Amino acid sequence: MKRIIQFLIRKSASAASRVIKLPVAERIAKLSLILWKEISWGLKPKDGVHLLTMMYKFLQEQISFQATRYNKGVHPKHRLMDYHRFFYSRLKPEERVIDIGSGIGALAYDMAKHGKARVVGMELSPKNLKQAEKEFSHPLVTYILGDALKSLPNETFDTAVMSNVLEHFKDRVGFLKKAQAQLRPKRWLLRIPRYDREWLVPLMDELGIDSRLDNTHFIEYTPETLEAELSQAGLKIKYVESRWGEFWCEAIPK
Numbered sequence: 435m436k437r438i439i440q441f442l443i444r445k446s447a448s449a450a451s452r453v454i455k456l457p458v459a460e461r462i463a464k465l466s467l468i469l470w471k472e473i474s475w476g477l478k479p480k481d482g483v484h485l486l487t488m489m490y491k492f493l494q495e496q497i498s499f500q501a502t503r504y505n506k507g508v509h510p511k512h513r514l515m516d517y518h519r520f521f522y523s524r525l526k527p528e529e530r531v532i533d534i535g536s537g538i539g540a541l542a543y544d545m546a547k548h549g550k551a552r553v554v555g556m557e558l559s560p561k562n563l564k565q566a567e568k569e570f571s572h573p574l575v576t577y578i579l580g581d582a583l584k585s586l587p588n589e590t591f592d593t594a595v596m597s598n599v600l601e602h603f604k605d606r607v608g609f610l611k612k613a614q615a616q617l618r619p620k621r622w623l624l625r626i627p628r629y630d631r632e633w634l635v636p637l638m639d640e641l642g643i644d645s646r647l648d649n650t651h652f653i654e655y656t657p658e659t660l661e662a663e664l665s666q667a668g669l670k671i672k673y674v675e676s677r678w679g680e681f682w683c684e685a686i687p688k
Contacts (some may be wrong), residue, residue, distance in 0.1 A: 436478065484641045487634065491643065507565070508540060511678075516630025518544040520675075520682045521595060521623050525549030529592040532556060532617060534582045535599030539575070545595070546574035554587065556580050586616050594619040598680075601626055601651045610667035614687060622669060624683045629654040631679030655681060 470489060474482035482645035502509045512518065518541055525531060533542045536555030539562075546553050555577045557563045566577050578587070578613060583603065594617055603609050610622075627647055635654075638645035646654060653659065660681055661671060669685040676682075 435645070436627075437499070468490060480641070483637075484643065487638055487641060488641055490634070491638070491645075508538065512540050515678050517597070517625060517678070517680075517682065518548075519544055520548075520625070521597070522549035524621075524623060525593065528552060530554075530590070531593045531595060532587065532589075532591045532619070533595045534613075535596060535602075536562075536566065536577065537597075538562050539570030539577060541572035541595070541597055542566070542575050543572050544575070544643070546572040550574070551593075554578060554589075554591070556582055558582070558588070573601070582613070583607040586613060588616075590618045592619060593623060595622055595623045597625040598627070600624060601653050601655075602648075603653050607663060607667045612671065614668060617683075620686065621672070622683075622685045624680050624681070624685065625628075626683070627651065627654040628676060628679050628681055629659075631657050 470486070474485050477485065489523075493591060498509070504510070521541060522545045528536055529549045529551050531545055531549075532636045533545070533553055533555045536542045537559075539557075542553045542555035545551050547605045551574065553572075553575045555566060555575060557566065557577065557579060558581050560579060563577055563579050580587075594613060600606055600610075613619075613650060635645045653663075655663075657674075660674070660683065664683075664685050665688075668688050670688050671683060672686050673684040674681055
């Protein structure tokens, strides 16, 4: 019965979306939010904040999906956060860079275009790789399909890059040690999520709601856990800054 109801809701919402114009949709959404506000006030305080916090997380996820559609398949955070600059501004022309988990190739492309580096983008998803080769090709970029946890290139690099990738690995210390020994980079450039980015994160954990930005994250870092984990992997922080609820970090071998 639950699946039938969910199916009917999806169908009716899909049909309605084809005829409802934005001003009407905005009024419907506002009425819905008022309804949920009234419902939350009728609950016990803990239950009320639990309900609204779950809605908040759901809306965050949907906004992210819609923002990617709005930006023609590329998440607008790439340009709005301007985090690519952190990576390519630290590169030297002609240095060899491996971008582990290169996704659709937007960062690899900018590191080649602006940093003049020779980049190998390693990506697990065939779909992402296909999009990278189509939309973010560059003479200095080579894209390869592969699982970094199972098989790294038998090459050495000046710089290893992981942009919102490391947190998806369970044994991060083990991976960093292995990659450092095999790829022998002189430095790592990392972009990773920060746990203490806002007060709602520990509140959600307190309420038993998964606070992770992505449910495939094994960790979201504090300054202390970041420094400790890199140290265990034989790396030390040379530079770190916190922006947009993330750490942007340059680490070098001890």
